[in-house]
Amino acid sequence: MYSLRQWWKFAKQINHQYNVSILRMLLENIVLYCFRGVGPRYYFEAQIWQPQLNWHDKLSYSDSRGYKTLLAELNPPAYRKISQHKVVEKAVLQLNGIPVAPFIGFFHPSRGIEHNGQTLNNRQTLHKLLSAHNGQRIVFKLVEGWGGHGMSVIIPLEVNHQLQIKDVKLNTFSAFDVWFSQLTVPQDGLVLEEYVEQHSQMARLNPDSVNTLRVWVKLVNNIPQIVGTIVRIGRAGSLVDNASQGGFIARVVQDTGIIDQAMSCDIVPVVYQTHPDSGIKLSGTEIPFWHESMSLAKRALLAFPEMKFTGLDIAITADGPLVIELNLEPDKVTARNFGKSLKQLLDVNAN
Known part of the structure; x- marks a missing residue:
């Protein structure tokens, strides 16, 4: 339940920053x-309080049930599991010639397999695989994870003929056997990928995380259209750019791929002119391979049967963009960066 005290806090903040009447809100x-x-939280989160929105616009907003209804029309539930499982998703994308983070293996006690078809299901096979990637960064991901949860980055190192594992986030070293004894393997296994080395312009935003584009795409008359794009930027010391892990976002001018304004993901966002940790100027930064990224986003949506909408994550390397993953139910709050309600943005009958 949203308390009156919380409502008053955000109403005063908006009144102070944007001179919007508290009584009006x-x-x-x-x-x-x-x-x-529409409850109080979403009223503030979606920025429905904005004076430039008329009542027709404001009444097009709805609660979470409205978003679920829209998604059910766009993405039939029976087909969503294809993209929710990272191994299956990666296979579908690659089959359609769409670049992704290189697949190393799927670690699972009965179904585990390397990219070359070799078994990857126990301590011995994982030791062999990691030994073959000496000195390389490897990403471990949950098969159906989200928001960067459960992700880790390691570097296997041969030291005096013994395999050591460096945890990049913790900056610690462990013997392989010690590391393996502490490895948590979920029931559905773990995905292993090569670490994506991002373009220098993207690394400039925050070198510790792979900073990605979140692109919303919808299918209109069988033609994919870009709904909008934001850049997700990590904080110093964080391996991921997700808001749930402390990251923030930047709005982008869709026609040019130039960062317009950066802000936190709070209910009432804090606007950043520079990165809050490094002080690097963000506004005016040009995203490399912008048009190629938008084209890739459209192709990725078309790769999945019956799907008419996705919010997908794209990383940009020195050689061009690649797809990290698709999100068939992206966080609805992202829509506030595109200036319209979810209904207005996702109506496939609207251009």
């Missing part, structure tokens, strides 16, 4: 809750 919130089920 209260009346709007009451009307939207009564007629559209």
